[in-house]
Amino acid sequence: MRHRTEAAVSTAAAIVTVAVGAVLVTGGLCPGGGVAHAGGTLSVWFDLLAAFAFIAGGQSLVERHMRKIDARDEGWRFSAVTVGAFWTTLCAGAFKLGAPSWETPLTDPQTWFRRLTDTVYAPVQAALAMLAAFALVFALHGAARRRARALGPMLACAACVLAASTPIDLPIAGREGALAPACALAGAAYDALAAVGAGAQRALIIGIAIGVVSVSLRVLLRLEKLS
Amino acid sequence: MKNAIVAPTVPEAPMLAARRAARRSAPAPALRDHPAVAALLSPRPHSALWVPGSRDLDDPQTLAALSLAVSAARRRPDASRADSLLAPHPLVMLAARGLPAARADAAFCSSDPWGFAAAAARRVRDERPALCIAVGGFGAEALLVADAAGAARASLVCGTADLAQAPAFILASDAALVGEEIYAAPALAAMEPRATAWLRGHDALRALAIATIAIAGLADVLAALARFPSLGAFLGKLAALLRSDS
Numbered sequence: 001m002r003h004r005t006e007a008a009v010s011t012a013a014a015i016v017t018v019a020v021g022a023v024l025v026t027g028g029l030c031p032g033g034g035v036a037h038a039g040g041t042l043s044v045w046f047d048l049l050a051a052f053a054f055i056a057g058g059q060s061l062v063e064r065h066m067r068k069i070d071a072r073d074e075g076w077r078f079s080a081v082t083v084g085a086f087w088t089t090l091c092a093g094a095f096k097l098g099a100p101s102w103e104t105p106l107t108d109p110q111t112w113f114r115r116l117t118d119t120v121y122a123p124v125q126a127a128l129a130m131l132a133a134f135a136l137v138f139a140l141h142g143a144a145r146r147r148a149r150a151l152g153p154m155l156a157c158a159a160c161v162l163a164a165s166t167p168i169d170l171p172i173a174g175r176e177g178a179l180a181p182a183c184a185l186a187g188a189a190y191d192a193l194a195a196v197g198a199g200a201q202r203a204l205i206i207g208i209a210i211g212v213v214s215v216s217l218r219v220l221l222r223l224e225k226l227s
Numbered sequence: 228m229k230n231a232i233v234a235p236t237v238p239e240a241p242m243l244a245a246r247r248a249a250r251r252s253a254p255a256p257a258l259r260d261h262p263a264v265a266a267l268l269s270p271r272p273h274s275a276l277w278v279p280g281s282r283d284l285d286d287p288q289t290l291a292a293l294s295l296a297v298s299a300a301r302r303r304p305d306a307s308r309a310d311s312l313l314a315p316h317p318l319v320m321l322a323a324r325g326l327p328a329a330r331a332d333a334a335f336c337s338s339d340p341w342g343f344a345a346a347a348a349r350r351v352r353d354e355r356p357a358l359c360i361a362v363g364g365f366g367a368e369a370l371l372v373a374d375a376a377g378a379a380r381a382s383l384v385c386g387t388a389d390l391a392q393a394p395a396f397i398l399a400s401d402a403a404l405v406g407e408e409i410y411a412a413p414a415l416a417a418m419e420p421r422a423t424a425w426l427r428g429h430d431a432l433r434a435l436a437i438a439t440i441a442i443a444g445l446a447d448v449l450a451a452l453a454r455f456p457s458l459g460a461f462l463g464k465l466a467a468l469l470r471s472d473s
Contacts, residue, residue: 050283050318057317057335064334074353132341136367139374143399146377154394201390204406208388210432211410212287214425215294223421224294224413 014222021220062086092116157193164190263384263402264415267299267360274309276356277323278347278372280363280387281340284318288364288388291409293319295362295386297326298416313350315343344368348375355379361400362386362409373399386412 020042027039065079073079092112096102099111106113144151163186218224279292296312311332314320323333336346348371351359359376361369365387376383377399385396386404396403404412411429414422455461 046285053317053321055317056321057314057338060317060320060335064336075349128341132368132371135374136370139370139399140395142374142377143370143395147398151398154398204390206436207407207429207433208410210429210436211291211388211407214429215287215290215410218294218425219290224290224297 017222018220021216025220058086058090089113089116160186160189160193261402261404261408261412261415263386263404263408264412266358266382266384266402267295267416268302270303274311274354274356275358275360276347276351276354276381277310277312278359278361278363279312279314279319279323280361280365281315281343281368282364283316283338284322286364288362288409289315289319291413292363292386293322293326294413295360295409295416296323298413298422300326302416302418311354311356313343313347315340340366340368344371347372351375351379351381356381358382358384360384361396362404362412364389365392365396367392367395370395370399 023035023042024039027033027036030036062083065083068079069076069083091097093106096104096106097112098115099106099108104111108114109118163183215224277292277296279296280286280289282289284290296310300310311334312320312323314323314333314335316338317335320333320335337343347361351372352375356379359372359379359381361372361376361383362385366389369385369387369392373383373385373396383400384402384404385400386409387393387396388406388409390406393403393405397405407429411426414426452458452461455464
């Protein structure tokens with residue numbers, strides 16, 4: 001019985017996938033028609049369904065962190081902050097706390113949700129972006145140390161691009177245009193790199209486009225079963 | 228003995244048959260031994276952590292990453308049973324939990340790319356997996372995951388079709404899938420006749436695209452050439468154009 005139910009659900013999912021995929025592809029190929037409009041509506045439905053997935057996502061997040069707090073694992077205090085922030089934001093948004101009436105939009109400055117966004121979320125995100133810049137530099141440094149051989153050609157290319165795109169015509173030791181030959185050489189190298197790079201990028205983009213079409217078709221025709 | 232009518236069979240030339248069989252089953256030699264696919268399928272005593280990009284399920288790269296996870300799990304069900312997956316979006320988590328080759332431990336942490344990368348890096352440091360597979364659509368945040376994998380001495384297999392991110396992945400990983408390779412990798416890992424056929428289809432389409440571009444370019448040059456009285460005049464004009472450009 002369970003087997004038959006699963007098979008029925010799988011068949012229904014296949015029919016929906018193929019039908020929606022056909023509408024979206026047709027809408028993309030024939031813009032402006034009724035099919036394109038239907039494709040837009042279906043995309044909105046997808047967003048609505050995706051919103052329900054956040055319930056499962058929230059459950060997974062809370063479950064994982066609660067387990068960590070319960071076991072007093074390393075970093076459980078961070079987990080406590082995460083769970084606390086999750087519930088506070090959820091309650092502030094779901095019950096529209098602080099709003100004068102239920103019709104007031106969530107983005108109104110009087111709502112707790114907006115206040116939390118402005119006073120906590122935005123500053124924390126800005127600080128994180130700044131810290132991320134430092135973290136990236138260290139990460140790149142670590143990667144470069146581990147794979148010094150691959151770094152050589154990359155640094156050489158970067159040096160060429162830097163030298164060619166920086167106007168260095170300052171007089172050195174009283175000589176006008178002392179660096180002109182070096183700049184001309186870097187410029188020629190940059191042109192050669194740009195030509196080779198453009199060709200390689202186009203080749204990659206052609207391959208990627210074919211790959212995207214292939215994966216999309218495999219999913220739409222249910223040859224690739226991801227659910 | 229009854230007079231049975233036996234249809235005469237024509238034996239196929241052995242060399243031809245062998246060549247046909249090889250053509251049917253084997254992908255292109257350059258791709259067959261891809262180090263990233265070999266790393267995915269190699270025997271390993273410990274679990275692996277999958278990080279399928281920091282994008283939603285509507286990104287083809289995320290689909291390709293999930294497809295690769297399915298192919299690897301089908302080929303090595305024993306090794307893949309203990310693997311875990313960190314999803315950048317609840318939909319990706321649900322899709323991963325429903326994969327045909329069941330992946331029990333799929334968790335969602337954050338849909339913000341930096342938050343997701345930080346959570347993935349933390350998990351790599353905590354769990355110390357033997358293999359970390361970061362394949363999918365990434366931005367600069369992927370370097371955090373790569374750095375954590377390097378610090379935890381985990382093997383790192385990376386893959387992305389984002390051209391801006393590819394150099395960082397090549398630099399940071401043990402084996403990298405670049406560009407279209409992430410779409411071909413599931414077929415390479417599966418090594419089934421149908422997957423091989425898809426690969427051959429990719430190659431044929433690419434050859435068609437290259438041929439079209441080459442023919443169109445040649446036709447353009449010929450059309451330009453036809454407007455000049457002689458080849459010398461055309462080359463002279465071309466040289467003048469190049470000089471004025473430089």
